[in-house]
Amino acid sequence: MSIFVDAATRLLVQGITGREGSFHARQMLEYGTALVAGVTPGKGGQTFEGKVPVFNTVDEAVRATGANTSVIYVPPMAAAAAVFEAADAGLPLIVCITEGIPVMHMSRVMPFVRSRGVRLIGPNCPGLIAPGVRAKVGIIPGNICSAGRVGMVSRSGTLTYEVVNHLTRAGIGQSTCVGIGGDPIIGTNFIDCLRAFQDDSETDAIVMIGEIGGTDEQNAAAFVKQHVTKPVVGFIAGQTAPKGRRMGHAGAIISGSSGTAEEKLAAFEAAGIGIMRRPVDVVALLRSRM
Amino acid sequence: MNLHEYQARTLLKAVGIPMFEGDVASTPTEAEAVARRIGGTVVIKAQVHAGGRGKAGGVKLARNPAEAADEAAQILGMTIKGLTVHKVLVVPAAEIATESYVGLIMDRETQRPVFMVSSAGGVDIEEVAARTPEKIVRLPVDPTYGLFPHQALRLAFVLYRDFAQVKAAAKIMEQLYTAFVNNGASLAEINPLVTTPEGRVLALDAKVVIDDNELFWRPDLGVLRDDSAEEPSEAAARRANLSFIKLDGNVGCVVNGAGLAMATMDLVKYYGGEPANFLDIGGSSSPEKVINALKIITADSHVKAILFNIFGGITRTDDVANGIVAATSQFKVNVPIVIRLTGTNEVEAIRILEGVGMRALSDMDQAVQQVVELARGAV
Numbered sequence: 001m002s003i004f005v006d007a008a009t010r011l012l013v014q015g016i017t018g019r020e021g022s023f024h025a026r027q028m029l030e031y032g033t034a035l036v037a038g039v040t041p042g043k044g045g046q047t048f049e050g051k052v053p054v055f056n057t058v059d060e061a062v063r064a065t066g067a068n069t070s071v072i073y074v075p076p077m078a079a080a081a082a083v084f085e086a087a088d089a090g091l092p093l094i095v096c097i098t099e100g101i102p103v104m105h106m107s108r109v110m111p112f113v114r115s116r117g118v119r120l121i122g123p124n125c126p127g128l129i130a131p132g133v134r135a136k137v138g139i140i141p142g143n144i145c146s147a148g149r150v151g152m153v154s155r156s157g158t159l160t161y162e163v164v165n166h167l168t169r170a171g172i173g174q175s176t177c178v179g180i181g182g183d184p185i186i187g188t189n190f191i192d193c194l195r196a197f198q199d200d201s202e203t204d205a206i207v208m209i210g211e212i213g214g215t216d217e218q219n220a221a222a223f224v225k226q227h228v229t230k231p232v233v234g235f236i237a238g239q240t241a242p243k244g245r246r247m248g249h250a251g252a253i254i255s256g257s258s259g260t261a262e263e264k265l266a267a268f269e270a271a272g273i274g275i276m277r278r279p280v281d282v283v284a285l286l287r288s289r290m
Numbered sequence: 291m292n293l294h295e296y297q298a299r300t301l302l303k304a305v306g307i308p309m310f311e312g313d314v315a316s317t318p319t320e321a322e323a324v325a326r327r328i329g330g331t332v333v334i335k336a337q338v339h340a341g342g343r344g345k346a347g348g349v350k351l352a353r354n355p356a357e358a359a360d361e362a363a364q365i366l367g368m369t370i371k372g373l374t375v376h377k378v379l380v381v382p383a384a385e386i387a388t389e390s391y392v393g394l395i396m397d398r399e400t401q402r403p404v405f406m407v408s409s410a411g412g413v414d415i416e417e418v419a420a421r422t423p424e425k426i427v428r429l430p431v432d433p434t435y436g437l438f439p440h441q442a443l444r445l446a447f448v449l450y451r452d453f454a455q456v457k458a459a460a461k462i463m464e465q466l467y468t469a470f471v472n473n474g475a476s477l478a479e480i481n482p483l484v485t486t487p488e489g490r491v492l493a494l495d496a497k498v499v500i501d502d503n504e505l506f507w508r509p510d511l512g513v514l515r516d517d518s519a520e521e522p523s524e525a526a527a528r529r530a531n532l533s534f535i536k537l538d539g540n541v542g543c544v545v546n547g548a549g550l551a552m553a554t555m556d557l558v559k560y561y562g563g564e565p566a567n568f569l570d571i572g573g574s575s576s577p578e579k580v581i582n583a584l585k586i587i588t589a590d591s592h593v594k595a596i597l598f599n600i601f602g603g604i605t606r607t608d609d610v611a612n613g614i615v616a617a618t619s620q621f622k623v624n625v626p627i628v629i630r631l632t633g634t635n636e637v638e639a640i641r642i643l644e645g646v647g648m649r650a651l652s653d654m655d656q657a658v659q660q661v662v663e664l665a666r667g668a669v
Contacts, residue, residue: 023604077507102503103396104474107433110401126603141603141633156549157573158601161633162654165601182548184398184476211549214398237552240537240559241568248533248548248570250503251398256416278557280655 002130002176003196009135012037012067014082021073024139031142032134037061058089069093071137080105087118095137096122106185120187126157126179148173151197154209155182162279170283175203182249190220198228205231205290212238213252213259221267231289233274236261291500294337296379297514298496305465308492312381321362324380326355331383334361339519340371389482390449391415396476405429407445411482437467458491474504523586530582539564541665542587542596546571546605554599563662566593573604580613595626595665602633611639615646626664630657
């Protein structure tokens with residue numbers, strides 16, 4: 001099985017006619033994802049790639065196609081509005097790829113999606129992919145993934161690809177890879193993913209890729225100690241990062257003395273999480289624990 | 291984006307927060323004029339993005355306009371933590387009865403703006419938070435509704451007993467919240483909020499940090515950026531749309547993606563080297579970006595070897611290869627380059643590089659070990 005997406009996923013792309021949206025919609029189609037609709041206001045009635053109908057509003061798209069998941073590729077200033085629209089249309093899962101959304105916007109989005117019982121993944125994330133059910137929602141390259149029983153959760157994009165690539169080449173497949181995003185305010189955190197992987201009968205072990213900034217990894221380590229019986233291995237990026245500087249991701253910043261790699265690795269250690277010193281260590285560590 | 295104190299004062303004044311008069315000056319003559327206008331003893335404060343200005347000699351008292359000119363002449367041009375002082379703020383040396391702290395931050399954990407107030411003001415609030423966290427009262431605000439009047443009052447009662455002062459402080463809380471939201475701030479701070487012997491409540495010092503993501507649609511805030519307060523290479527990188535941070539090592543790093551860039555720096559350290567920078571060339575990388583990245587990195591004379599670490603997803607590795615070829619034909623790179631690339635269009639990328647006699651590795655660890663050795667050999 002997989003988490004958050006499965007064989008019943010019917011995907012809708014917000015911003016399907018844009019440069020990013022159309023490129024990735026094509027990739028998702030090629031991968032085999034059930035892409036049933038696109039939304040771009042003013043372009044309703046068009047057809048994408050000769051088979052995907054485009055609608056003016058999410059509500060219209062959902063009623064016409066039964067879409068149950070949305071992925072958002074609209075520009076930063078319109079992205080929060082796109083999340084509100086998808087949540088308002090009753091979609092239970094929304095994945096927001098957009099990078100650069102003002103944090104103030106996200107602080108207004110979160111109470112709304114919570115009140116609707118919606119799961120938001122991201123923003124500023126690569127989305128998720130479940131190779132076993134050929135469901136790719138986002139931008140994670142399908143060719144580096146393989147079906148299997150390891151769950152992956154990460155705050156990063158290309159670093160995730162690096163680690164997944166090591167797994168796939170070593171013959172270790174993945175149940176689901178989830179990129180939760182590098183922003184300070186995100187919809188789904190490590191604990192949400194750990195809980196889902198723990199409950200997923202087809203995931204045997206979990207890989208966590210964290211980075212400096214915030215306390216999400218520390219909270220996740222405490223959760224692992226109490227509630228996760230499956231083996232967990234983890235990596236923290238940014239051990240050489242200077243304090244007080246934003247390392248690319250808006251959320252990757254050590255504030256004062258809080259959010260350092262040492263602090264996070266100590267929390268991993270205390271929770272019995274296997275520590276990857278290098279991305280390549282994922283293979284040996286997993287093999288020794290599975 | 292950090293604002294200078296004088297800029298933060300302007301934003302807080304605009305929403306009506308009471309402050310001592312004062313003004314910014316770029317020359318001793320200007321400082322003298324401001325001091326004359328204010329009258330009496332003034333404080334001259336260096337405007338740089340660095341803590342500990344007082345200890346570094348960047349905050350001085352002046353008893354009259356002539357002294358203000360002298361002190362400003364001393365402070366202007368001085369270097370505090372590597373940053374040159376170009377402006378000073380001149381404010382009255384007011385008599386103060388009490389000092390408190392009022393701060394508003396965008397909090398990751400509660401995912402909303404959180405007020406922090408403490409009657410222990412005028413000191414480093416992080417120290418207060420670490421040593422005596424019970425002295426700080428925290429209050430999250432739901433941005434859907436904003437700060438309720440009763441919440442503002444509750445915060446004000448933490449600071450004062452006198453009801454006139456409580457009402458004045460509550461109004462300041464509401465005004466600070468307005469300034470925070472209207473300017474897309476991630477931090478807005480009054481430290482200290484003071485009372486005068488006559489009982490007035492005023493903001494003495496202000497700090498505002500703007501969320502960088504607001505700047506694309508807020509040119510009015512973008513103009514507040516002070517390029518001279520930044521590391522020159524970082525300012526150049528920002529103008530070229532590159533995410534770059536200068537470090538002290540000698541291994542230059544060009545990477546796609548922030549997480550992989552950090553992991554690359556860490557791996558350089560793991561194999562005994564020291565990274566010279568953090569650099570993320572981003573997702574859809576044009577050859578142009580690679581050229582700019584190489585220009586910025588090679589301008590640092592400490593760099594002894596350069597590593598490209600590219601995992602092609604959205605980034606096309608052939609774009610990066612074209613950039614490397616174009617850059618090295620445009621200007622001479624005097625240090626060795628190690629290239630690791632894998633993923634989208636890698637066959638094409640390798641062909642492009644081999645066409646000019648360069649080769650690429652596919653393994654990250656191997657590439658990092660190689661670049662560390664090259665940097666070491668060149669020292």
